[in-house]
Amino acid sequence: MAETFFFEALRAAVDEEMEHDPSVFVLGEDVGHYGGSYKVTKDLYKKYGELRVLDTPIAENSFTGMAVGAAMTGLRPIIEGMNMGFLLLAFNQIANNAGMLRYTSGGNFKIPIVIRGPGGVGKQLGAEHSQRLEAYFQAVPGLRIVACSTPYNAKGLLKSAIRDDNPVLFFEHVLLYNLKEELPAAEYLLPLNKAEVVRQGKDVTILTYSRMRHHAMQAAKILEKDGYDPEVIDLISLKPLDLETIGASVRKTHRVIVVEETMKTGGIGAELIASINDRFFDELDAPVIRLASQDIPTPYNGALERLTIVQPEQIVEAVQKMVALQV
Amino acid sequence: MVQERILPGFQAAQVQITKAEGLCLYEDMVLGRFFEDKCAEMYYLGKMFGFVHLYNGQEAVSTGVIQAMRPGEDYVCSTYRDHVHALSAGVPAKEVMAELFGKATGCSKGRGGSMHMFSAEHRLLGGYAFVAEGIPVATGAAFQTKYRREALGDETADQVTACFFGDGAANNGQFFECLNMAALWKLPIIYVVENNKWAIGMAHERATSQPEIYKKASVFGMAGVEVDGMDVLAVRAAATEAVERARSGEGPTLIEALTYRFRGHSLADPDTLRAKAEKELWFARDPIKKFAAYLIEQNLADQEELKAIERKIQAVIDEAVKVAESSPEPDPSELHRFVFAEDE
Ligand SMILES: Cc1ncc(C[n+]2csc(CCOP(=O)(O)OP(=O)(O)O)c2C)c(N)n1
Ligand SMILES: [Mg+2]
Numbered sequence: 001m002a003e004t005f006f007f008e009a010l011r012a013a014v015d016e017e018m019e020h021d022p023s024v025f026v027l028g029e030d031v032g033h034y035g036g037s038y039k040v041t042k043d044l045y046k047k048y049g050e051l052r053v054l055d056t057p058i059a060e061n062s063f064t065g066m067a068v069g070a071a072m073t074g075l076r077p078i079i080e081g082m083n084m085g086f087l088l089l090a091f092n093q094i095a096n097n098a099g100m101l102r103y104t105s106g107g108n109f110k111i112p113i114v115i116r117g118p119g120g121v122g123k124q125l126g127a128e129h130s131q132r133l134e135a136y137f138q139a140v141p142g143l144r145i146v147a148c149s150t151p152y153n154a155k156g157l158l159k160s161a162i163r164d165d166n167p168v169l170f171f172e173h174v175l176l177y178n179l180k181e182e183l184p185a186a187e188y189l190l191p192l193n194k195a196e197v198v199r200q201g202k203d204v205t206i207l208t209y210s211r212m213r214h215h216a217m218q219a220a221k222i223l224e225k226d227g228y229d230p231e232v233i234d235l236i237s238l239k240p241l242d243l244e245t246i247g248a249s250v251r252k253t254h255r256v257i258v259v260e261e262t263m264k265t266g267g268i269g270a271e272l273i274a275s276i277n278d279r280f281f282d283e284l285d286a287p288v289i290r291l292a293s294q295d296i297p298t299p300y301n302g303a304l305e306r307l308t309i310v311q312p313e314q315i316v317e318a319v320q321k322m323v324a325l326q327v
Numbered sequence: 328m329v330q331e332r333i334l335p336g337f338q339a340a341q342v343q344i345t346k347a348e349g350l351c352l353y354e355d356m357v358l359g360r361f362f363e364d365k366c367a368e369m370y371y372l373g374k375m376f377g378f379v380h381l382y383n384g385q386e387a388v389s390t391g392v393i394q395a396m397r398p399g400e401d402y403v404c405s406t407y408r409d410h411v412h413a414l415s416a417g418v419p420a421k422e423v424m425a426e427l428f429g430k431a432t433g434c435s436k437g438r439g440g441s442m443h444m445f446s447a448e449h450r451l452l453g454g455y456a457f458v459a460e461g462i463p464v465a466t467g468a469a470f471q472t473k474y475r476r477e478a479l480g481d482e483t484a485d486q487v488t489a490c491f492f493g494d495g496a497a498n499n500g501q502f503f504e505c506l507n508m509a510a511l512w513k514l515p516i517i518y519v520v521e522n523n524k525w526a527i528g529m530a531h532e533r534a535t536s537q538p539e540i541y542k543k544a545s546v547f548g549m550a551g552v553e554v555d556g557m558d559v560l561a562v563r564a565a566a567t568e569a570v571e572r573a574r575s576g577e578g579p580t581l582i583e584a585l586t587y588r589f590r591g592h593s594l595a596d597p598d599t600l601r602a603k604a605e606k607e608l609w610f611a612r613d614p615i616k617k618f619a620a621y622l623i624e625q626n627l628a629d630q631e632e633l634k635a636i637e638r639k640i641q642a643v644i645d646e647a648v649k650v651a652e653s654s655p656e657p658d659p660s661e662l663h664r665f666v667f668a669e670d671e
Contacts, residue, residue, distance in 0.1 A: 062508065066470055068467055069404075104445070106434070107664070108435065
């Protein structure tokens with residue numbers, strides 16, 4: 001494939017999987033005729049019909065529960081959250097039924113469902129449209145949580161998520177849909193449970209995901225010029241965490257900085273740091289630094305919004321500070 | 328006490344049932360009643376724990392609806408008051424009892440408990456502990472049938488889903504949202520509201536602006552019927568019509584069955600709120616006694632035949648308890664089993 005936009009990569013993944021398996025279908029608000037709020041399902045209804053690209057009424061909890069019932073009885077639904085924040089209304093169906101039902105049913109039913117859509121802080125969208133639900137959902141047993149960050153990984157990961165027999169929460173990011181990248185012409189799948197080492201380095205490990213990966217890489221460019229050599233890891237799998245890849249990096253650098261877009265309290269970083277302390281405490285030369293969003297509803301004002309989330313300069317500073325520590 | 332709803336008089340004479348059908352309905356209701364009575368006994372003996380919601384009094388609804396369906400092919404979806412729906416759907420009593428005992432041989436492998444009975448084999452989509460959350464799941468199963476038929480071209484896909492829930496659930500958004508979608512897409516589903524007049528301690532009339540729940544179907548352009556939920560033949564007749572409608576692709580039906588629970592909300596409820604006069608009025612309408620009288624009056628069975636059924640069912644229940652008692656506990660090394668799809 002030639003230069004492909006992020007949203008086109010996602011669309012291609014859905015298209016290929018619908019082609020590959022007739023039990024795969026898409027449902028959600030405006031996924032059909034309108035083509036999806038970020039055009040991920042554009043025109044797919046023309047190819048697959050209105051049942052396989054099902055425009056639903058605005059009833060998040062109920063259509064999510066419907067997808068659970070369809071999955072229990074052998075279909076493979078892909079739910080599009082028009083904005084992932086709206087899935088707060090589907091919290092019950094996602095937690096109780098998508099997440100826990102396989103266990104409470106003693107293995108009677110599988111729930112092969114993908115719940116995907118735009119998350120994260122966009123450009124002045126206001127607090128309600130700037131949510132990071134991965135933090136809220138991470139405590140639910142039975143869910144896999146994945147965050148994609150490039151057109152390449154978006155496509156390969158979404159295809160794998162659709163083929164996975166577990167419920168997968170699949171986070172895209174509102175500000176990444178127009179990234180462009182050359183994609184392989186041949187079909188490819190990427191593992192859902194593997195972190196991606198984006199930049200090899202030896203000084204410090206930066207653990208990040210989704211849009212913050214790009215902030216971390218901007219910081220790395222600046223740092224390189226001054227002779228710093230950070231390792232940047234995109235977590236990809238937010239649940240379960242790929243502690244193997246993370247551990248290998250910690251053993252190499254002995255210093256960790258977490259960069260995330262969730263709010264500091266109860267975020268992905270909190271769980272990540274607790275896991276690192278559990279497993280690799282002896283490898284650490286310094287306490288982990290956590291760069292997270294402020295614990296506030298995301299403000300509308302552009303300058304305030306910028307102050308709310310982590311900026312590349314803060315990452316640069318944190319790396320300098322950490323490397324300067326004498327051990 | 329509010330005025331009792333005048334129940335539509337059902338002309339039992341209009342339905343022709345054979346002796347075999349009659350005995351089958353009777354047996355299923357007795358199974359439900361005896362099973363629940365045994366649960367109460369076992370609960371007070373400390374054999375089962377948690378919230379246990381019994382179905383006594385409502386048997387005609389489970390039996391009347393599920394016996395009008397195709398066992399093992401059609402889908403059944405329940406609530407936390409799910410033991411008897413599971414039994415009517417064909418889940419063996421010993422598997423339901425073992426689940427209540429928390430044993431590895433339970434239908435949910437001891438992971439679910441009273442409010443989470445599941446059986447893929449019997450197409451029991453489950454017991455759902457949160458009020459109304461089963462309604463979307465059942466709607467999804469019905470969507471699946473339509474999808475198989477229309478998107479996958481599978482002409483054998485004509486299964487019907489029965490979705491049971493209470494009067495309290497009918498005030499929840501999921502009820503309205505799903506009625507809308509089911510009517511919109513003409514899904515093969517029957518929504519069965521078991522209006523037992525109470526949602527724990529909340530009297531139905533105090534919770535809803537329109538107590539006649541079946542009328543709520545009309546705004547969705549859906550068929551809605553009220554039926555005497557203490558009369559198994561009335562329920563079966565309404566269900567049969569709804570099943571035909573669903574199977575032939577003409578869409579969903581809302582059935583409101585007027586019924587009553589003969590015990591407290593759960594075994595933890597002392598049931599002191601409901602008026603004695605109200606309870607007595609409904610006890611006098613016991614669906615099992617009523618149907619026994621009908622069978623005898625119609626010369627479809629004699630006392631001895633009914634007694635024989637009761638003895639047979641008592642043996643099934645005793646055996647279920649024996650199996651539940653003697654079954655192994657789940658293996659502690661399998662604590663994490665079934666969290667993910669990879670665990671078979
Ligand atoms: C979402 C939710 N809210 C509250 C409860 C507590 N609760 C359990 S049963 C019940 C009453 C439900 O009444 P109804 O739907 O009429 O069913 P019934 O118990 O009469 O069979 C309530 C409030 C619950 N289980 N789930
Ligand atoms: Mg009730």
